Amino acid sequence: MDIDREPDRDIDALGLLCPLPVLKARKALAEMAPGAVLRLRASDAMSWVDVPHFCAGAGHQLVSAEDVGGVKTYLIRKAG
Numbered sequence: 047m048d049i050d051r052e053p054d055r056d057i058d059a060l061g062l063l064c065p066l067p068v069l070k071a072r073k074a075l076a077e078m079a080p081g082a083v084l085r086l087r088a089s090d091a092m093s094w095v096d097v098p099h100f101c102a103g104a105g106h107q108l109v110s111a112e113d114v115g116g117v118k119t120y121l122i123r124k125a126g
Contacts, residue, residue, distance in 0.1 A: 053085035053121060054078060060117065064092040068100045071122060075106060080126025083109065088118045097122075 059067035067088040101108040105125035
């Protein structure tokens with residue numbers, strides 16, 4: 047993990063097809079304080095494209111993204 051602390055919130059989107067992982071991340075981030083970190087786990091291959099695109103468009107920082115055994119784990123720092 048590229049941050050020194052545990053994420054402020056976790057979202058388990060395993061088994062969900064896009065755009066649901068991104069929609070869940072968007073909803074969670076809307077409820078979080080600026081600078082807070084969300085960990086999103088997804089299994090849909092399209093999330094590998096959709097999550098970075100969402101972060102770039104919304105101004106959030108994609109801190110890290112990794113794929114281990116088909117489980118994609120994203121750390122997203124809320125803009126602000």
